[in-house]
Amino acid sequence: MRRVAVIGAGYTKFGEHWNKSLRQLSTEAGALALEDAKLEGKDIQALYIGNMSSGHFIGQEHVAALAADQSGLTPIPATRVEAACASSALAFRQAVLSIMSGKHDIVIAAGAEKMTDITGASALSTLMGAGDQEWESSIGLTFAGLYALMAQRHMKDYGTTREQMAMVSVNNHKNGSLNPLAQHPFEITVEKVLNSSLIADPLRLLDCSPITDGAAAVVLVSEELAKRFENPIWVLGSGQASDTLALHNRNSMTEMLSTKVAAKIAYGEAKLKPENIDVVEVHDCFSINEIIAIEDLGFCEKGQGGKFVEDNKIARDGERPVNTTGGLKSIGHPVGATGIRQIIDIVKQLRGTYGSLQINGAKTGLALNIGGSGATAAVHILGREY
Amino acid sequence: MPYKSSVPLFWRLKDAKYSLVGTKCITCNQVFFPPADFCPQCRRKGKIEKFQFSGNGEVVSYTVIRVAPEGFEKYVPYVVAIIQLDEGTRISGQIIGDINKVEIEKRVKSVFRRITEDNDQGLIHYGIKFEIVD
Numbered sequence: 001m002r003r004v005a006v007i008g009a010g011y012t013k014f015g016e017h018w019n020k021s022l023r024q025l026s027t028e029a030g031a032l033a034l035e036d037a038k039l040e041g042k043d044i045q046a047l048y049i050g051n052m053s054s055g056h057f058i059g060q061e062h063v064a065a066l067a068a069d070q071s072g073l074t075p076i077p078a079t080r081v082e083a084a085c086a087s088s089a090l091a092f093r094q095a096v097l098s099i100m101s102g103k104h105d106i107v108i109a110a111g112a113e114k115m116t117d118i119t120g121a122s123a124l125s126t127l128m129g130a131g132d133q134e135w136e137s138s139i140g141l142t143f144a145g146l147y148a149l150m151a152q153r154h155m156k157d158y159g160t161t162r163e164q165m166a167m168v169s170v171n172n173h174k175n176g177s178l179n180p181l182a183q184h185p186f187e188i189t190v191e192k193v194l195n196s197s198l199i200a201d202p203l204r205l206l207d208c209s210p211i212t213d214g215a216a217a218v219v220l221v222s223e224e225l226a227k228r229f230e231n232p233i234w235v236l237g238s239g240q241a242s243d244t245l246a247l248h249n250r251n252s253m254t255e256m257l258s259t260k261v262a263a264k265i266a267y268g269e270a271k272l273k274p275e276n277i278d279v280v281e282v283h284d285c286f287s288i289n290e291i292i293a294i295e296d297l298g299f300c301e302k303g304q305g306g307k308f309v310e311d312n313k314i315a316r317d318g319e320r321p322v323n324t325t326g327g328l329k330s331i332g333h334p335v336g337a338t339g340i341r342q343i344i345d346i347v348k349q350l351r352g353t354y355g356s357l358q359i360n361g362a363k364t365g366l367a368l369n370i371g372g373s374g375a376t377a378a379v380h381i382l383g384r385e386y
Numbered sequence: 387m388p389y390k391s392s393v394p395l396f397w398r399l400k401d402a403k404y405s406l407v408g409t410k411c412i413t414c415n416q417v418f419f420p421p422a423d424f425c426p427q428c429r430r431k432g433k434i435e436k437f438q439f440s441g442n443g444e445v446v447s448y449t450v451i452r453v454a455p456e457g458f459e460k461y462v463p464y465v466v467a468i469i470q471l472d473e474g475t476r477i478s479g480q481i482i483g484d485i486n487k488v489e490i491e492k493r494v495k496s497v498f499r500r501i502t503e504d505n506d507q508g509l510i511h512y513g514i515k516f517e518i519v520d
């Protein structure tokens with residue numbers, strides 16, 4: 001099958017955009033990606049957009065047609081993809097598959113979410129739509145609660161410490177302080193995390209990614225067309241997997257089988273091993289999840305994720321730089337946009353022209369986007385060369 | 387409003403929600419709670435029957451919810467746990483009583499309690515919670 005490359009990428013400022021709607025944010029991201037690709041709207045043959053819950057957040061469904069309409073791309077096929085917080089990695093994957101299949105040659109993949117028009121409690125309930133409504137949400141569980149259940153067990157089984165989880169947030173905020181598009185671009189300390197208010201024991205406010213508005217978009221093209229563009233970044237592997245919707249139905253609460261399966265597929269397609277990956281984006285919706293992800297992606301042994309963080313191996317100048325531009329914690333987490341935001345940060349690192357955010361010499365990168373408490377995982381591996 | 391509820395939803399789930407009635411596949415002896423109509427292992431060869439759980443089990447993990455979703459705000463802080471039921475499956479449930487007595491591996495038994503309510507005039511949600519057995 002033919003190869004696919006990313007040739008345009010851009011995301012909006014992430015934050016509380018009280019003055020911007022979902023339609024404005026998605027159009028803005030699309031324009032950034034097209035401008036970066038030096039293409040016109042008329043060149044685009046299909047659109048995929050990841051969005052988790054516009055129906056609950058703003059009462060608007062049918063947002064793929066809306067995005068095509070607002071950005072003047074009609075009548076191309078416009079498809080919304082939903083997999084909770086993994087919606088846009090799956091939109092990206094659909095775009096990749098549509099080009100691989102030969103159906104399309106130039107496709108835009110986007111993600112957008114407008115979360116701050118409703119109250120915090122209402123947003124928490126909406127997000128719980130990604131869990132099991134009848135058996136998790138119904139007893140008062142929240143997403144912080146689900147990840148707290150994993151954290152408690154990880155601490156008990158592997159001796160992971162409260163401080164190690166705090167260090168995840170500290171690392172990501174340190175990196176995010178360099179990112180002008182981040183919602184919270186400032187540094188924090190371990191002490192600050194440990195003194196922030198409890199959300200769901202042992203997780204505190206500064207272990208949790210915020211509620212955010214934002215959008216992200218990339219332009220993908222076929223192998224034949226990619227050669228006409230400057231600095232194409234190649235999609236080397238695309239893995240996706242599912243697991244039980246409810247956390248309680250899994251045998252292990254300290255690993256995500258979906259991540260392991262998706263990673264195995266992506267590494268296999270890319271013919272790369274964990275030690276060959278130069279920059280990593282993981283889904284740090286809660287600090288504990290970065291530790292679990294580092295383990296499941298094979299960067300260290302199961303149970304050693306906390307130590308890996310403590311030893312500063314995830315730092316920008318460490319052995320395996322993780323979330324080099326701030327992660328979900330500092331950049332923000334507009335749920336439907338995060339997956340493509342992660343891919344964009346990998347693309348920009350691999351181009352080698354990311355200014356103050358650049359990790360020198362990065363040739364390969366991996367992005368892990370997770371839906372819910374791990375019922376969906378998508379792993380993409382990208383490279384400067386194939 | 388808490389999560390999407392309705393009278394028919396509670397009616398459909400009344401045996402499970404109020405009495406811990408799940409299902410069992412008598413082809414492979416696997417038990418299911420929440421009740422499954424389809425055995426993922428035996429697939430169409432599975433034969434599913436109702437199965438009464440005792441409500442006895444053990445804490446696999448727990449947390450204290452301090453920031454609640456809609457409908458649960460007035461109950462904070464409350465404990466939510468994953469319980470390994472003795473008969474062989476796991477469920478999520480609240481644990482009542484002294485928060486400080488909850489630990490991983492502690493034994494629990496089920497109790498019937500009010501869970502939440504939709505609003506002043508809406509449905510009252512009842513269901514199963516757990517308490518620590520000393």
Ligand SMILES: [Zn+2]
Nearest residue numbers: 411414425428
């Ligand atoms: Zn069976």
